[in-house]
Amino acid sequence: MTMRVYVPRDAAAVAVGADDVALAFAQAAAARGAAIEIIRNGSRGLCWLEPMVELSTAQGRIAFGPVTPADVPSLLDAMAGNGQHALRLGGTDEIPWLKRQTRLTFVRCGVVDPRSVDDYRAHGGYKGLERALTLSSDQILADVTTSGLRGRGGAGFPTGIKWKTVAQACADRKYIVCNADEGDSGTFADRMIMEGDPFVVIEGMTIAGITVGATKGYIYIRSEYPHAVEAMNAAIIAARRAGFLGKRIGGTKHEFDLEVRVGAGAYVCGEETSLLESLEGRRGIVRAKPPLPAHKGLFGRPSVINNVLSFAAIPFILDNGAKAYADFGMGRSRGTMPIQLAGNIRYGGLFETAFGVTLGELVDEIGGGTFTGREVRAVQVGGPLGAYFPRALFDTPFDYEAFAARDGLIGHGGIVVFDDTVDMVKQARFAMEFCAVESCGKCTPCRIGSTRGVETINKIINGERVAENLAVIEDLCNTMKFGSLCALGGFTPYPVMSALKHFREDFGGDLGPALARLQAAE
Amino acid sequence: MTVGYEPWDKARGAEIIAEHAGLEGATLVILHALQEAFGYVPEPAIPIVAEALNLSRAEVHGVFTFYHDFRKQPAGRHVLKLCRAEACQAAGGDRLAARAEARLGVSLGNTTADERVTLEPIYCLGLCATAPSAMLDGRLIGRLDEARIDALVAEAQR
Numbered sequence: 001m002t003m004r005v006y007v008p009r010d011a012a013a014v015a016v017g018a019d020d021v022a023l024a025f026a027q028a029a030a031a032r033g034a035a036i037e038i039i040r041n042g043s044r045g046l047c048w049l050e051p052m053v054e055l056s057t058a059q060g061r062i063a064f065g066p067v068t069p070a071d072v073p074s075l076l077d078a079m080a081g082n083g084q085h086a087l088r089l090g091g092t093d094e095i096p097w098l099k100r101q102t103r104l105t106f107v108r109c110g111v112v113d114p115r116s117v118d119d120y121r122a123h124g125g126y127k128g129l130e131r132a133l134t135l136s137s138d139q140i141l142a143d144v145t146t147s148g149l150r151g152r153g154g155a156g157f158p159t160g161i162k163w164k165t166v167a168q169a170c171a172d173r174k175y176i177v178c179n180a181d182e183g184d185s186g187t188f189a190d191r192m193i194m195e196g197d198p199f200v201v202i203e204g205m206t207i208a209g210i211t212v213g214a215t216k217g218y219i220y221i222r223s224e225y226p227h228a229v230e231a232m233n234a235a236i237i238a239a240r241r242a243g244f245l246g247k248r249i250g251g252t253k254h255e256f257d258l259e260v261r262v263g264a265g266a267y268v269c270g271e272e273t274s275l276l277e278s279l280e281g282r283r284g285i286v287r288a289k290p291p292l293p294a295h296k297g298l299f300g301r302p303s304v305i306n307n308v309l310s311f312a313a314i315p316f317i318l319d320n321g322a323k324a325y326a327d328f329g330m331g332r333s334r335g336t337m338p339i340q341l342a343g344n345i346r347y348g349g350l351f352e353t354a355f356g357v358t359l360g361e362l363v364d365e366i367g368g369g370t371f372t373g374r375e376v377r378a379v380q381v382g383g384p385l386g387a388y389f390p391r392a393l394f395d396t397p398f399d400y401e402a403f404a405a406r407d408g409l410i411g412h413g414g415i416v417v418f419d420d421t422v423d424m425v426k427q428a429r430f431a432m433e434f435c436a437v438e439s440c441g442k443c444t445p446c447r448i449g450s451t452r453g454v455e456t457i458n459k460i461i462n463g464e465r466v467a468e469n470l471a472v473i474e475d476l477c478n479t480m481k482f483g484s485l486c487a488l489g490g491f492t493p494y495p496v497m498s499a500l501k502h503f504r505e506d507f508g509g510d511l512g513p514a515l516a517r518l519q520a521a522e
Numbered sequence: 523m524t525v526g527y528e529p530w531d532k533a534r535g536a537e538i539i540a541e542h543a544g545l546e547g548a549t550l551v552i553l554h555a556l557q558e559a560f561g562y563v564p565e566p567a568i569p570i571v572a573e574a575l576n577l578s579r580a581e582v583h584g585v586f587t588f589y590h591d592f593r594k595q596p597a598g599r600h601v602l603k604l605c606r607a608e609a610c611q612a613a614g615g616d617r618l619a620a621r622a623e624a625r626l627g628v629s630l631g632n633t634t635a636d637e638r639v640t641l642e643p644i645y646c647l648g649l650c651a652t653a654p655s656a657m658l659d660g661r662l663i664g665r666l667d668e669a670r671i672d673a674l675v676a677e678a679q680r
Contacts, residue, residue, distance in 0.1 A: 012649050014662055015652055015665075016664045086534035183649060185610070185648070186643065201582035224644060224646065226660065266588065280547040281549030281551075281585065299546065299547070340653045344612040416608045416650065419612075430611070434607075
């Protein structure tokens with residue numbers, strides 16, 4: 001009997017040797033004359049166990065990890081025999097870290113063969129589109145709206161309202177644009193789903209297309225993600241062959257096709273209007289809004305622009321109904337969020353769960369604290385523009401409004417953990433440095449303010465007139481926050497001010513007056 | 523000169539440009555294709571791109587200089603990119619970057635005098651749960667430690 005073994009092709013697994021492991025399996029099996037089928041799946045998201053290899057058995061899949069090429073001969077023995085091995089993790093679905101999750105968007109990630117439309121369909125794929133094809137545009141919009149889905153890129157704008165605006169707009173052409181410019185450090189969910197279950201993104205975009213009357217979609221993927229580019233391109237070709245892209249989708253009158261475009265290393269292009277400029281072949285300079293992209297987007301046409309995870313949530317909603325999605329979550333944050341646990345963390349990876357889980361549960365209980373074994377001192381939530389939270393705020397529930405109420409943001413759901421060796425004044429300076437490097441240059445507060453910010457924090461580090469310079473930082477942050485068009489200049493103050501507020505001991509000097517002003521300003 | 527790239531040739535450049543000029547918003551696609559062929563975007567290519575897309579040279583030059591990816595001169599024979607973003611910082615990336623700089627004798631953003639290695643910062647490879655990470659000539663490496671960074675540097679110097 002042919003042995004079926006899964007070895008992830010996910011970039012995070014490849015980075016820790018998955019390709020070598022796959023090759024070792026093929027070679028070892030050939031040497032023994034054993035029949036083996038190696039499927040390069042996505043990652044299950046348990047990154048500390050990568051490369052995590054799975055064996056398909058009559059009782060379900062059995063996981064082993066982390067595997068090195070040297071383990072392969074003994075693993076093959078175990079797989080052909082009683083299955084016992086030192087690296088055995090048990091039934092994959094029974095691994096507590098995985099079992100505890102609520103996977104709606106990532107349900108197939110790591111399970112299916114990401115190159116196979118048939119495997120996608122065998123696991124419930126394209127059911128959402130099939131149902132959507134029987135509904136009117138208004139009915140689909142009603143589903144998306146009542147699901148409560150909000151933009152997963154970070155801004156949290158209701159997806160249903162965005163789609164409705166585009167559906168109602170009149171134009172000769174409309175576009176669907178997928179923002180896969182996942183530049184935030186600590187985030188990798190877009191990359192994982194594109195590599196592990198690319199068809200769900202294609203299906204979500206196709207549903208958007210038939211809903212608003214667009215026939216063309218672009219997926220803008222950052223150049224730092226070559227594996228995701230390859231996976232999406234392969235999936236688009238496979239979907240076209242199977243009749244799920246192109247003319248007459250699923251045998252209906254609907255037409256929709258997709259193209260991947262690759263970014264060129266500009267963080268600001270994750271901002272939607274900058275991304276549109278870049279797609280049009282220009283410098284990624286942010287546009288003023290209005291007009292909204294929903295009215296005048298790509299090439300001046302009405303465009304739906306959503307994050308990868310927003311599109312990837314759509315098939316579930318259409319297949320299972322809006323209520324099934326909205327039943328999860330808290331307050332105005334409905335459904336699930338694929339949360340990414342990263343940085344100095346013991347059990348890092350992708351954890352999809354309903355909104356409402358607290359930051360402390362995520363970092364301590366699920367993440368297991370730091371991998372260095374030292375105390376967790378700070379966590380940055382929401383990427384380079386997100387606030388640094390101390391342990392005192394670990395009771396904050398994962399929810400758009402709860403984080404905003406504490407001067408933070410959940411952004412794209414990335415959590416970066418730092419231990420007690422972190423120097424928060426350096427992290428504050430890095431936030432300014434990053435903004436200076438990545439600013440598109442349109443808004444003066446962002447372009448100049450970030451450079452002045454670096455200089456001023458350097459003075460603070462050198463102990464020069466600390467209280468006065470902190471006042472300068474505070475003033476700069478306010479100017480950037482209110483004087484920048486987009487979130488780059490507007491949100492860089494979050495990491496800076498949160499570092500100052502919660503970790504003031506790292507800034508030295510007498511901070512009394514500056515802090516009093518800081519607190520009064522809030 | 524990076525191995526595996528063609529030397530600049532005007533006719534070849536024009537051919538690459540013509541291949542993509544019909545796309546919507548083709549500029550980035552063309553610049554990527556040129557860099558893929560030649561290892562950088564040769565200056566004489568800019569006016570040809572401008573002409574093909576009915577843009578001014580200044581516009582194309584503006585696009586070319588806006589994006590970090592595009593090179594105006596060839597990189598070293600090997601390109602080692604180290605992630606310098608927060609998740610890798612949290613996992614000890616600062617120390618490893620300093621170590622790589624010391625071993626190669628160049629700071630981030632520069633090429634060694636023998637033109638063997640270009641050392642560059644990169645802001646996030648999306649490997650944030652297996653940090654710190656790097657990319658050597660397109661190959662990803664996670665869970666870097668001192669031994670691994672030394673091995674990478676040695677490999678790049680070969």
